[in-house]
Amino acid sequence: xxxxxxxxxxxxxxxxxxxxxxxxxxxxxxxxxxxxxxxxxxxxxxxxxxxxxxxxxxxxxxxxxxxxxxxxxxxxxxxxxxxxxxxxxxxxxxxxxxxxxxxxxxxxxxxxxxxxxxxxxxxxxxxxxxxxxxxxxxxxxxxxxxxxxxxxxxxxxxxxxxxxxxxxxxxxxxxxxxxxxxxxxxxxxxxxxxxxxxxxxxxxxxxxxxxxxxxxxxxxxxxxxxxxxxxxxxxxxxxxxxxxxxxxxxxxxxxxxxxxxxxxxxxxxxxxxxxxxxxxxxxxxxxxxxxxxxxxxxxxxxxxxxxxxxxxxxxxxxxxxxxxxxxxxxxxxxxxxxxxxxxxxxxxxxxxxxxxxxxxxxxxxxxxxxxxxxxxxxxxxxxxxxxxxxxxxxxxxxxxxxxxxxxxxxxxxxxxxxxxxxxxxxxxxxxxxxxxxxxxxxxxxxxxxxxxxxxxxxxxxxxxxxxxxxxxxxxxxxxxxxxxxxxxxxxxxxxxxxxxxxxxxxxxxxxxxxxxxxxxxxxxx
Amino acid sequence: xxxxxxxxxxxxxxxxxxxxxxxxxxxxxxxxxxxxxxxxxxxxxxxxxxxxxxxxxxxxxxxxxxxxxxxxxxxxxxxxxxxxxxxxxxxxxxxxxxxxxxxxxxxxxxxxxxxxxxxxxxxxxxxxxxxxxxxxxxxxxxxxxxxxxxxxxxxxxxxxxxxxxxxxxxxxxxxxxxxxxxxxxxxxxxxxxxxxxxxxxxxxxxxxxxxxxxxxxxxxxxxxxxxxxxxxxxxxxxxxxxxxxxxxxxxxxxxxxxxxxxxxxxxxxxxxxxxxxxxxxxxxxxxxxxxxxxxxxxxxxxxxxxxxxxxxxxxxxxxxxxxxxxxxxxxxxxxxxxxxxxxxxxxxxxxxxxxxxxxxxxxxxxxxxxxx
Numbered sequence: 001x002x003x004x005x006x007x008x009x010x011x012x013x014x015x016x017x018x019x020x021x022x023x024x025x026x027x028x029x030x031x032x033x034x035x036x037x038x039x040x041x042x043x044x045x046x047x048x049x050x051x052x053x054x055x056x057x058x059x060x061x062x063x064x065x066x067x068x069x070x071x072x073x074x075x076x077x078x079x080x081x082x083x084x085x086x087x088x089x090x091x092x093x094x095x096x097x098x099x100x101x102x103x104x105x106x107x108x109x110x111x112x113x114x115x116x117x118x119x120x121x122x123x124x125x126x127x128x129x130x131x132x133x134x135x136x137x138x139x140x141x142x143x144x145x146x147x148x149x150x151x152x153x154x155x156x157x158x159x160x161x162x163x164x165x166x167x168x169x170x171x172x173x174x175x176x177x178x179x180x181x182x183x184x185x186x187x188x189x190x191x192x193x194x195x196x197x198x199x200x201x202x203x204x205x206x207x208x209x210x211x212x213x214x215x216x217x218x219x220x221x222x223x224x225x226x227x228x229x230x231x232x233x234x235x236x237x238x239x240x241x242x243x244x245x246x247x248x249x250x251x252x253x254x255x256x257x258x259x260x261x262x263x264x265x266x267x268x269x270x271x272x273x274x275x276x277x278x279x280x281x282x283x284x285x286x287x288x289x290x291x292x293x294x295x296x297x298x299x300x301x302x303x304x305x306x307x308x309x310x311x312x313x314x315x316x317x318x319x320x321x322x323x324x325x326x327x328x329x330x331x332x333x334x335x336x337x338x339x340x341x342x343x344x345x346x347x348x349x350x351x352x353x354x355x356x357x358x359x360x361x362x363x364x365x366x367x368x369x370x371x372x373x374x375x376x377x378x379x380x381x382x383x384x385x386x387x388x389x390x391x392x393x394x395x396x397x398x399x400x401x402x403x404x405x406x407x408x409x410x411x412x413x414x415x416x417x418x419x420x421x422x423x424x425x426x427x428x429x430x431x432x433x434x435x436x437x438x439x440x441x442x443x444x445x446x447x448x449x450x451x452x453x454x455x456x457x458x459x460x461x462x463x464x465x466x467x468x469x470x471x472x473x474x475x476x477x478x479x480x481x482x483x484x485x486x487x488x489x490x491x492x493x494x495x496x497x498x499x500x501x502x503x504x505x506x507x508x509x510x511x512x513x514x515x516x517x518x519x520x521x522x523x524x525x
Numbered sequence: 526x527x528x529x530x531x532x533x534x535x536x537x538x539x540x541x542x543x544x545x546x547x548x549x550x551x552x553x554x555x556x557x558x559x560x561x562x563x564x565x566x567x568x569x570x571x572x573x574x575x576x577x578x579x580x581x582x583x584x585x586x587x588x589x590x591x592x593x594x595x596x597x598x599x600x601x602x603x604x605x606x607x608x609x610x611x612x613x614x615x616x617x618x619x620x621x622x623x624x625x626x627x628x629x630x631x632x633x634x635x636x637x638x639x640x641x642x643x644x645x646x647x648x649x650x651x652x653x654x655x656x657x658x659x660x661x662x663x664x665x666x667x668x669x670x671x672x673x674x675x676x677x678x679x680x681x682x683x684x685x686x687x688x689x690x691x692x693x694x695x696x697x698x699x700x701x702x703x704x705x706x707x708x709x710x711x712x713x714x715x716x717x718x719x720x721x722x723x724x725x726x727x728x729x730x731x732x733x734x735x736x737x738x739x740x741x742x743x744x745x746x747x748x749x750x751x752x753x754x755x756x757x758x759x760x761x762x763x764x765x766x767x768x769x770x771x772x773x774x775x776x777x778x779x780x781x782x783x784x785x786x787x788x789x790x791x792x793x794x795x796x797x798x799x800x801x802x803x804x805x806x807x808x809x810x811x812x813x814x815x816x817x818x819x820x821x822x823x824x825x826x827x828x829x830x831x832x833x834x835x836x837x838x839x840x841x842x843x844x845x846x847x848x849x850x851x852x853x854x855x856x857x858x859x860x861x862x863x864x865x866x867x868x869x870x871x872x873x874x875x876x877x878x879x880x881x882x883x884x885x886x887x888x889x890x891x892x893x894x895x896x897x
Contacts, residue, residue, distance in 0.1 A: 314766055338769025347767070355767040360760045365753070370768035372753045382748045 010073030012037040012169050012200040013058070013089075018067035020053055027053040028064070029224040035169075035217075037072070040191055040201040042211040042232070045221030046244055046416075046444030051204050054221070055171050059091045060084045071169070090162025094174045096154050100147040104140050104157050105129060108164050125164070132163050137193050151299070152183035156190070169200045176210060180299050181472065181505035188214045206445070208237040220244055245446045255456045258480040260289040264433045264464035265311070270320035272303075272310050280306040282488035283320070290432065293455065293465040295479025295496070297472060299508050303488035304468040305350055308437050311466070312347040313340030325432055341370055343433075346426035348419075350437030350468065356422040359411035363401075364392040366410040367425055395424035400450065416447030423451060427458055434458055437468045452478060472501055486510040530876075530883055536822050539879055540868055543820075544834070546875070547867035551860040560851050572844025573837035579844065581712060581726020587829075587836030588728070588793045589614075591735040593814025594832055595742050596786035598823035602746055603779040604759035609656060609671025610787040610811030612678030613649040617788020618795050619682065620648025622700060622802035625795075626690075629704035637707050641796050642734065642789070649788020650781035652678060657780030661773035667780070675811070686804055699803035709797040729797035731789070738786060739825035745782075755779050787811060816869035831868075838864060 013035040020028040027050045035041045045051045056062045058069065060078040069076055071087045078084050084091070098107050109125040129142055138156050146154060155175060162170055172191075176184045191201050191214060203215060211218050212232060220228040220243040228243045242248055265288040272281040281303045288294045296304050309315045311322060313335045322329040324343045329335045341347070347370075349355035357366045368377055368388055377388050389406050396404040399420040401413070410418065419439065427434065436455065440448040455478060459465050469475050475482055482499050484492040484507040492507045530539075552562030573583045593610040600607035607613075624644035628637060656670035686698040693701075712728040746752040757765040758775045765772050794806040813835055820834070821827025842857035867874075 312767075313769065336769050336771070337767060341769060349767055354761070354763045356764070358757055358761045358764050361756075368753075369757070369764060372750045372757075372768070378750055382744065383750055383753065385748075 010037070011035060011070070012039075012072060013202075014070040014073070015054070015058070016068040016070070018054065018057060018069075019065045020050075020057060020062060021065055027224050028057070031067070031221075031224070031226050033219055033226065035200060035202060037200050038195060038198050039216040040195055040203060040214055042203045042205065042215035042218040043221060044205060044208065044211055044218060044240060044244055046206070046446065049221040049244070049444075050224040051221050052173065053224075055091070055173060055202070055204060058084070059089060059171065085165045085167070088166055088168040089171065090165060090167025090169070091171045092155065092158040092162060092173065092175060094177060096158055098146045098154060098157060101145065103143050103145055104149070104160075105142040107146055107157055108161050112165055128164060129160065132160055136163065136190065136197060136199075138163075138190060150183075151178050151301075152180075152186060155179070155187065159190070159194075163199075168198070169202065170194065171202045171204070173204045174206070175203070176205065176207065177470070178300055180509050181501055182509055184210070208240050211240065212237055222246060241445055245444070247446075253452045253456065253477040255478075256460070258292045258459065260292040260480070261462060262290055263287050264290045264325070265466065266321075266323040267311070268321045268323075270307070270310065270322065271318050272306050272315055273318045274306070279318075280488050281310065284485075284488070284490050285320075286483055286490060286493075288433070288464045288466050290462050290464045291459060292480045293459050293467055293478050293496075295475040295482045296466070296468045296485055297475045297482055297504050297508060298470070298485035300470045302485045302508075304485050305437070306488075307485070308347075308350065308435050308466070308468050311340075312345065312349075312435055313337040337370070338373070344429075344431045346429065346431035346434045348422055348426050348434070348436045348439060350441070352415075352418055352422050357410050357418055359409075361410050362407050363396075363410055363413070363421065364388050364406040367392040367395055367406070367421060369425070371425070371429075391428075395421060395428060398428070399424035399454070414444070415442040416444045419443050419451065420447060423454060427454065430461070431463060433464045433466070435466050435468075438470065439467070440469075440471065440474060472504055475499075476501070476504070484508055530880055534879065534883060535876075536824070536827055539876060540820055540831075540872075542875055542879070543868040543872060544864060547860075547864040550867075551863050554856075554859065555852065558851055558856070560849055565845060565849060565852065568845045568848045569838070569841030571841075572848070573841035576724065577713075578724035578726050579840055581723065581728040582843075583833070583836040583840040584712075584732055585726060585728040585793070585798070585836070586839040587832045588732045588735045589790050589810040590813060590817045590832035590835050591739065591828060592789040592793070593787050593810050594817030594821060594828040595738055595825065596783045597814045597818035598821065598825070598828055599742055599746065599755075599786065600779055600783040601818060601823045602759045603755045603775060604762070605657075605660070605776065605780060605783075606668050607653065607671055607780065607783045607787075608668055608812070608815060609653060609674050609784070610814045611807060611809075612671070612675035612811070613652045613784040613787035614790035614807040614811050615675075615678045615682055616652040617645040617649035617785070618791030618802060618806060619685070620644040620646075620788060621791045622795055625703045625707050626700060626802075629707045634706055638709070638796075641792055645788040645791045646785035647788075649791075650785040653780045653784025653787075654777065657777045657784075660780075661776040682802075683804065686802065690802065692801075697803075700801050703796070703800045705800075707796065708800055709792075711797075727798045729793065731793040731797045734789065734792065736829070738789065739829055742786070743825045751778070787814070813865070816865040819870075819872050820868040834864075835861075 011034045015031060015033040018028050018031040031054060043051050053062065057064045058078065060080040060083050063079060069078060076087050099110065102110065105122065105125055108129055109121055113121040114124055115121060126142060133139055138160055140153050140156050140160065146157065159170065175187060179187060194201060205211060215232045218230050218232050218235065218240065219226060220240060222244060268285050270281055270284045271279055274280050284307065298304050306315060310317055314337050316334040317331055319331065324345060327343055353359060358369065371377065378384055392406040393404065395401065401417050401420045401424065413421065439451050439455065443451065455465060467475065467479055476499050480496045482494045482496060482504065483490050484504060486508060491510060548566065555562040555565050572579055574580050593614060596610050597607055621641045621644045624640050625637060628640065632640065652674060656667050656674055659665040659670050660667040683698065690700045691698055709729045709731060712732065713723045713725050715730065716723050746755065754765065754770045754775050757768060757770055758772045762772055790807050790810050795802060799806055817828055817831040817835055821831035838861050842861060846852055846854050846857050
């Protein structure tokens, strides 16, 4: 495959000297990228390294300030996604762009109907869809409602959508974030199959293992620049990590044996329903002791979020009890988030943009979110601006938040630095119980290392930590005990040292059901 | 996108361009009816600021706009769109009227002023409370309910003034006049005491109260923990919930403050100028307050400046229709409407272009600096 260039076959994509700035931020500096046709090409880089910007330029969301794009050897101008589709570039977004209440077929033909009357489009689309499914081994029921599909199948619909529009070059942006390990394997089989059929795949990810597993070539970006181009067979995870960060990185977390003390959190028969009355957390019970990290593993959407929010006081339990520091919380005795915080609970929410921070606020305002009523931040009727600024500067120093500017708008910090600000805010008061959700989502490798160290340090100080994460690697390297959630229930518990990915993966997909179901296989009707 | 304009461009240059655009279109219309637009603008300016009487009228209108503009602005910071300023102002007037009618004669002036202020605020707040409660606890949209409450206020006042509170022995729908000692001192009187002579105008002491309100609201929004909670709810309600802020309470409290501010129109109009409750003293101020807040970027200083502009337009427009008979009262309203359209509704229309120009200029400057 790699000798394709030698035979004079044009490259699938050639980017030459791409520059793009957003105000003072130089997101892409003189980027050159060449992707050989019929290969899987990985692009890795930390958050903010410029990979998304580059792909957005390729897909026509942004226009480059300078530089040239060539597709199959011909210079093209891509101003919007229509242009991109016309030259055969398709994109599968991290967040699916599907209409839930439409069927698979309707989603696939949406925006690519062949005439004013739906009937003929449907007939045509169905035939085409069947051909694509056969050709690429992408089996999805054409008449199933998208809302009823498992996540892995939704992703296949996204891929089908791109292929239906004639994509020969497929960009996948962090495609495995929402998948179980089994679904990921299946996706990779599909990608390999696409490569066989001559499709070029560009895979953006921050998971180095995936790069090693599937790609032919890999490009590393750092701070807007291309820093390395490697044949995957000639590189290693360690080398890639070092290239991404610019220094040696510890991929493994150093930690000592946990010394669990007294119980900090008891959850008994906890049930939480959503607005429609469906139980999201279903009769869950467990304990967390001081000085240990309990991890909750699970594919996202299996009740971990609701569990964490209920413990933090953001939801009222429907049934069951929660005991924190000797205080009972139940449907009869609800506590709101402020009251729970007063019990000595820190909460690093899963979604820092929607919950943990107010992105329009400046840093010092975000740094007191949830603590704005504290006497130390107020003097009389007014807020004590100097005290808040001092506290914020302290947060920024101990947690290495960059730039250390309390007046900078929260949105202008990178993901990792935003997360460090949240962690600093929630960890500095030394809570007895720390609820942590997805602590390293969208966070660069350098910051991940730092955040993991901080969590271990909290544990060693005698804090009880409840960690929810969809990153199995993270759970396995941090947690002393692992609980697995599936459809709102806890379906298993494993000691941290004894867990392996396959075992957790099977539990996460509730392996009591058949293997086919766990992989989300769909048989055409 | 993450392109941002410096503050002075955003709150200075952009509104200025908007006004100029509005004046340009207005100028075209004036040309069309056969008058000289330059001359017309001149009449507006001299009408608004050319005499102490004109300036007095301008500032008197400004006072009302500050109250209603602040009312819209504070609600906006909590993510609420209060279009009920009209009704809240009307009912606020009812409050102060009732208070003075009940106590003139029995209470001295230095007690009646604070009582009047409290009465406007309380009645205006009460009128805003019901939509706020319905929004916070029942999910009825505040835009719908506040606008409906404007109609209810209007009908209620007509009923009260025609059937209940009208002056005995009189046909007109208004109450008896307040006792004379309760009249708020006019500005020409206040200035007269210190020896400065100006012509009579309805501008009165409530203007100072409007300025004080601006300061208070500034501190409330940006310098207190309640203001923090308010802005948090407006910027990101989920984050507010995460922080343990009771968003429903914040909605209710903010709307009550908003309604109270709108109610102060009654302080200016009834205690300051008309000295009795009458029909429609509030007309238009509540709605113009929306444009004022939009144009003033919901900041008290911006609100003062926008209020001054609209005050000048009201006053200068009146003069204009005297000076140029071809330009009728309705034409003046058209001009005001254009300004509201361009600086309110279309406030952000030109922003992308200004951004583009700014970045080209800034880019050139940076390039020049690099070359050196």
